[in-house]
Amino acid sequence: MAEDVAAAVQRIFDEMPRRLNPAAAKGIDAVVQFNLTGAAAASYYIAIKDGKGVVHSGQHRKPILAMTISATDFVDLIRGKLNSQLAFLNGKLKITGDMGLAMRIPTLFDRQDGRGSTPRPS
Numbered sequence: 091m092a093e094d095v096a097a098a099v100q101r102i103f104d105e106m107p108r109r110l111n112p113a114a115a116k117g118i119d120a121v122v123q124f125n126l127t128g129a130a131a132a133s134y135y136i137a138i139k140d141g142k143g144v145v146h147s148g149q150h151r152k153p154i155l156a157m158t159i160s161a162t163d164f165v166d167l168i169r170g171k172l173n174s175q176l177a178f179l180n181g182k183l184k185i186t187g188d189m190g191l192a193m194r195i196p197t198l199f200d201r202q203d204g205r206g207s208t209p210r211p212s
Contacts, residue, residue: 095161095162096132099161102164103134103145106143106199107142109199110136111198112141114194115141120154120155120191121135121154121155122156124157124159127159127160129161131161135149135153154188155192159183160182
């Protein structure tokens with residue numbers, strides 16, 4: 091199972107820059123750190139600037155926002171199977187840093203369950 095989750099995590103981060111909504115990300119200059127725990131533990135961060143995002147593996151020295159969640163819960167969150175607010179309230183998702191930016195994360199990315207939050211031009 092860990093291999094499946096690890097592969098899903100890798101796909102999510104590979105697709106993240108393409109799923110960034112440039113209009114929603116306009117004016118943001120921030121680094122968001124993702125710390126995934128459990129059997130498929132990993133660390134990634136995305137640097138968002140000028141409506142674009144670049145993903146890197148590892149730890150950023152000074153992220154604006156850091157999120158810690160199990161890799162399995164992260165995959166479920168991205169696929170729309172886990173509600174981010176409930177995950178936070180139940181302690182499954184820990185957030186440090188810019189809470190305002192944290193609240194905007196769902197609007198910054200098209201979800202991988204096909205239900206993007208913002209219409210994109212074709």
